[in-house]
Amino acid sequence: MTIGVEASASLDQGPPDDAAALLAMMLRIRMFEDKVMDLFSQNLVRGSTHLCQGQEAVTVGVCSVLRHVDTMTCTYRGHGAVIAKGAPLAACFGELLGRAGGLCRGKGGSMHFADFSVGAIGSNAIVGAHLPITVGAALASSYLGDDRVAVSFFGDGATNIGAFHEALNLASVWKLPAVFVIENNQYGEYSPLRSTTPIDRLARRADAYGMPGVLVDGNDVAAVRSVARSAVERARAGQGPTLIEADTYRQVGHSRSDPATYRPAGELDRWLERDPILLLERSMLTRWSTEELDTIRQTAQRDVDSALEMALAMPEPTLDEMAKDVWA
Numbered sequence: 001m002t003i004g005v006e007a008s009a010s011l012d013q014g015p016p017d018d019a020a021a022l023l024a025m026m027l028r029i030r031m032f033e034d035k036v037m038d039l040f041s042q043n044l045v046r047g048s049t050h051l052c053q054g055q056e057a058v059t060v061g062v063c064s065v066l067r068h069v070d071t072m073t074c075t076y077r078g079h080g081a082v083i084a085k086g087a088p089l090a091a092c093f094g095e096l097l098g099r100a101g102g103l104c105r106g107k108g109g110s111m112h113f114a115d116f117s118v119g120a121i122g123s124n125a126i127v128g129a130h131l132p133i134t135v136g137a138a139l140a141s142s143y144l145g146d147d148r149v150a151v152s153f154f155g156d157g158a159t160n161i162g163a164f165h166e167a168l169n170l171a172s173v174w175k176l177p178a179v180f181v182i183e184n185n186q187y188g189e190y191s192p193l194r195s196t197t198p199i200d201r202l203a204r205r206a207d208a209y210g211m212p213g214v215l216v217d218g219n220d221v222a223a224v225r226s227v228a229r230s231a232v233e234r235a236r237a238g239q240g241p242t243l244i245e246a247d248t249y250r251q252v253g254h255s256r257s258d259p260a261t262y263r264p265a266g267e268l269d270r271w272l273e274r275d276p277i278l279l280l281e282r283s284m285l286t287r288w289s290t291e292e293l294d295t296i297r298q299t300a301q302r303d304v305d306s307a308l309e310m311a312l313a314m315p316e317p318t319l320d321e322m323a324k325d326v327w328a
């Protein structure tokens, strides 16, 4: 077991475009989620929605080392993961707004984003239910002898669910090419981790299943990318699964009905000082000018704004279309 936060890998060693691409993707996700908040308050989003502001470095860091043929499953807090995996923003907005041009033709909504063309094989509203799906995807790769890796993102709370333990056990026994990523955002709904979980470092749970457990600063995209790369290479080489615990923070309430008043005073501010986008921008200033960073930010905002315009122009599904591809 590897416990101890991995040293931050420097993005200075990679091509300069890497840092810019990571920043652009993290900004797109942040701006997407901020827009979702607006749309929700205008009553344009049906049901609730679970946002991931503050957690962008985890999904972006991990997905930056994946190919479209590698699969990814995630939670109802999954907009960021699906966007990071490569789904088009307009179709994501379309899904949220229930439009025919949405990722799932508007029938899944916020908690069910999926785009098989980029390997985003499902967001799941049932806590932990997607881990066995990732084990199935990894088993398929192993059976077919291809080199695809299956990744799953899930919360700290999900590590107390039976499916988590079954999935890790089987993946390890069969040495499947899977990577399990805990987005430890410190809370499961309104409960702080320490009130539901008897240990404070979830990566230790890997020990019980004979796989490496790695703790990483989930607000440091370079560090996340570095541990993800090792885990993905290990999986591709047939050496089996890895459990990654990415320590991060959910900057907003659990869902839109949650003002998050249970958080101790000062906690949010401390995490905002370590906002993942801020940290990346700060580290980029050794090679990039503020003007260049502003341009990346403006381009991301333009991408998000125009994607939303496209989605708002999409028609709603026809009555005929609505009954297709659904179970009754």
Ligand SMILES: Cc1ncc(C[n+]2csc(CCOP(=O)(O)OP(=O)(O)O)c2C)c(N)n1
Residues within 6 Å of the ligand: 075, 077, 125, 126, 127, 128, 154, 155, 156, 157, 158, 159, 183, 185, 187, 188, 189, 250, 254
């Ligand atoms: C099996 C199951 N139990 C309970 C719930 C209700 N529920 C929805 S989200 C959530 C908290 C999960 O917390 P965590 O895994 O840390 O993910 P986060 O929401 O923090 O990303 C709970 C208990 C559910 N959706 N599924």
Ligand SMILES: [Mg+2]
Residues within 6 Å of the ligand: 155, 156, 157, 183, 184, 185, 186, 187, 188, 189
């Ligand atoms: Mg959580």
